[in-house]
Amino acid sequence: MTTCFSRLFRCxxxxxxxxxxxxxxxxxxxxFDDLAATYRFLVSDRDADGGALYTATAGxxxxxxxxLSYLDSADYWGEFVCASPDVVCAVVDRYNPEDSTLSPLPxxxxxLQIERVFVHNGANIYDGAVWQIAVVLGQAANGxxxxxxxxxxxxxxxxxxxxxxxxxxxxxxxxKGANRAVTRKEIFRYNGRSVSDPQSAFAFRMFGRSWxxxxxxxxxxxxxxxxxxxxxxxxTGPTPAYRRGRISxxxxxxxxxxxxWAFLLGPLHAAYLHHVRYKGGRFIPFDDPAIRQAxxxxxxxxxxxxxxxxxxYAPAGTAGNVGGTFVHPQQVSVENNFSLYAGLKVLRxxxxxTLAGQKTLDERxxxAIRQAxxxxxxxxHGGKSAxxxxxxxxxxFFRHRAWHDGGFVPGGxxxxxxxxxxxxxxxxxxxxxxxxxxxxxxxxxxxxxWFGSGAAFDNWQQVKRWGGYGAGQTLWxxxxxxxxxxxxxxxxxxxxxxxxxxxxxxxxxxxRNLRRHYLRAxxxxxxxxxxxxxxxxxxxxxxxSALVRLRHDRYANEAFPGRPDRYARLIRTRSKPYLYASxxxxxxxxWYANPIPSTCATGWVVLVANHYDPFGYAGRPN
Numbered sequence: 001m002t003t004c005f006s007r008l009f010r011c012x013x014x015x016x017x018x019x020x021x022x023x024x025x026x027x028x029x030x031x032f033d034d035l036a037a038t039y040r041f042l043v044s045d046r047d048a049d050g051g052a053l054y055t056a057t058a059g060x061x062x063x064x065x066x067x068l069s070y071l072d073s074a075d076y077w078g079e080f081v082c083a084s085p086d087v088v089c090a091v092v093d094r095y096n097p098e099d100s101t102l103s104p105l106p107x108x109x110x111x112l113q114i115e116r117v118f119v120h121n122g123a124n125i126y127d128g129a130v131w132q133i134a135v136v137l138g139q140a141a142n143g144x145x146x147x148x149x150x151x152x153x154x155x156x157x158x159x160x161x162x163x164x165x166x167x168x169x170x171x172x173x174x175x176k177g178a179n180r181a182v183t184r185k186e187i188f189r190y191n192g193r194s195v196s197d198p199q200s201a202f203a204f205r206m207f208g209r210s211w212x213x214x215x216x217x218x219x220x221x222x223x224x225x226x227x228x229x230x231x232x233x234x235x236t237g238p239t240p241a242y243r244r245g246r247i248s249x250x251x252x253x254x255x256x257x258x259x260x261w262a263f264l265l266g267p268l269h270a271a272y273l274h275h276v277r278y279k280g281g282r283f284i285p286f287d288d289p290a291i292r293q294a295x296x297x298x299x300x301x302x303x304x305x306x307x308x309x310x311x312x313y314a315p316a317g318t319a320g321n322v323g324g325t326f327v328h329p330q331q332v333s334v335e336n337n338f339s340l341y342a343g344l345k346v347l348r349x350x351x352x353x354t355l356a357g358q359k360t361l362d363e364r365x366x367x368a369i370r371q372a373x374x375x376x377x378x379x380x381h382g383g384k385s386a387x388x389x390x391x392x393x394x395x396x397f398f399r400h401r402a403w404h405d406g407g408f409v410p411g412g413x414x415x416x417x418x419x420x421x422x423x424x425x426x427x428x429x430x431x432x433x434x435x436x437x438x439x440x441x442x443x444x445x446x447x448x449x450w451f452g453s454g455a456a457f458d459n460w461q462q463v464k465r466w467g468g469y470g471a472g473q474t475l476w477x478x479x480x481x482x483x484x485x486x487x488x489x490x491x492x493x494x495x496x497x498x499x500x501x502x503x504x505x506x507x508x509x510x511x512r513n514l515r516r517h518y519l520r521a522x523x524x525x526x527x528x529x530x531x532x533x534x535x536x537x538x539x540x541x542x543x544x545s546a547l548v549r550l551r552h553d554r555y556a557n558e559a560f561p562g563r564p565d566r567y568a569r570l571i572r573t574r575s576k577p578y579l580y581a582s583x584x585x586x587x588x589x590x591w592y593a594n595p596i597p598s599t600c601a602t603g604w605v606v607l608v609a610n611h612y613d614p615f616g617y618a619g620r621p622n
Contacts, residue, residue, distance in 0.1 A: 050573030129266025218245025264343025321590025
């Protein structure tokens with residue numbers, strides 16, 4: 001069955017056709033022409049078709065196809081990145097017999113090698129969550145097919161299986177739960193709590209394909225830049241092959257925001273799209289893995305909540321983005337809190353639907369649902385948790401702590417033992433997504449109720465002034481921060497520092513939320529509201545029109561500052577994915593952006609094209 005279906009899919013690719021049922025607005029349809037070819041990237045093999053997927057070989061994952069975060073190439077790194085005069089690509093990797101690792105020695109070439117190994121082999125669990133939603137939405141809304149499963153939910157379920165098994169897809173030695181942050185003495189303690197069950201522990205933010213990971217330079221002319229020292233001379237048993245062009249995986253970071261997407265937003269939306277929208281049911285069955293895995297992690301999310309309501313960024317002992325540093329155990333990412341807030345609301349609505357609709361629930365299941373709903377209520381609105389800890393709740397934190405000077409701060413320290421103040425905000429660098437996602441998660445109406453009429457609209461105007469990307473006075477999209485070279489000149493012209501496809505898609509989602517809110521007042525004849533709606537209409541139209549410029553086939557011919565020469569030859573694909581960013585540059589939050597196809601950005605485009613808002617239950621705006 002799979003073979004026949006795969007042959008049909010490849011036949012359709014060969015003649016340039018993918019079955020679809022039109023389900024997008026006229027404006028979005030015009031902006032995202034050939035959405036089928038964009039979707040194809042999400043359901044195609046990387047090696048064969050330049051897609052997002054690989055086939056796992058380890059344990060229960062053997063034979064399952066799983067997403068990677070990016071499509072790169074040795075030529076991209078060698079001809080473009082390494083050609084920059086300030087970049088050092090020569091690296092020395094040394095084997096350490098004490099811990100059996102093979103890692104780059106300190107030096108300029110080491111961080112770049114680690115970066116390209118992560119990009120080439122890594123699958124961020126947030127990216128996987130967006131992929132899940134987009135894969136099922138493409139079938140439910142557009143009628144798109146894939147070569148691996150007649151039911152897209154079966155394909156999307158592979159990501160949930162990966163999280164449940166908790167090991168690398170191509171693990172040399174299968175250790176179930178190896179990629180879950182189980183407490184070990186003082187490492188990975190959750191706000192002072194210990195979590196011993198891998199199914200209740202956070203997953204690491206990024207899964208590699210295997211512990212020993214290939215540098216994309218391996219087996220290419222660029223391998224000449226890699227020197228290796230001290231390799232073991234004898235390899236026995238299951239020990240993987242150490243060789244030039246491989247290094248040990250080194251990213252072990254359990255982050256709250258990524259886990260909120262991976263265990264709440266991604267699988268719950270995919271389950272809704274499958275059971276309700278595609279199959280025509282009224283609820284998600286209680287035994288669906290999306291519900292079961294969400295409930296297993298809910299007490300851990302609750303344990304990470306502070307007295308003032310903010311949920312901490314990561315468990316104690318988590319490494320920082322800068323080598324040799326560790327995350328402060330009371331550090332808060334406000335964007336992470338918005339992701340969790342949205343995920344908790346989606347879980348609440350899901351459980352309420354299951355409790356009301358599934359008549360076969362036994363008393364134990366009903367009790368588990370009611371207990372979960374009570375925990376969510378406390379996390380959102382405050383009160384005393386089942387463990388006896390009291391919190392002010394997420395909403396109180398957003399309203400009274402996270403908002404400053406017309407926008408949301410990126411983070412801070414909450415109830416830190418080494419600080420007198422209960423909240424120490426971090427106000428720089430400014431982050432685009434904490435504002436766009438924040439408004440989308442809370443809803444523009446709530447923002448205006450809290451901070452005054454027009455506060456949500458004014459927040460967006462503020463973001464454009466320091467984070468907008470465009471040409472002249474035409475808005476194209478947004479970048480990541482106030483340090484990207486974006487924003488507006490005194491004359492009102494947009495700068496062109498760096499544009500993000502993913503974060504622009506989030507901005508479009510937020511603008512639609514704003515427009516929906518202000519349309520109500522505009523319908524009553526309020527002139528100010530009508531002007532706001534007109535402005536938002538223009539912003540949405542301009543960003544929709546410009547976003548397609550970051551599609552792989554279009555970008556190769558666009559005049560983006562920083563676009564690599566001969567781009568179409570550096571990155572090859574048979575589909576039409578969207579790129580992560582318009583240029584390669586360091587993002588001040590700790591990672592590099594690259595102008596290469598991104599699973600997450602491509603998934604977000606499928607969501608935007610279908611007006612599916614992942615911050616609201618059933619894709620409806622808050």
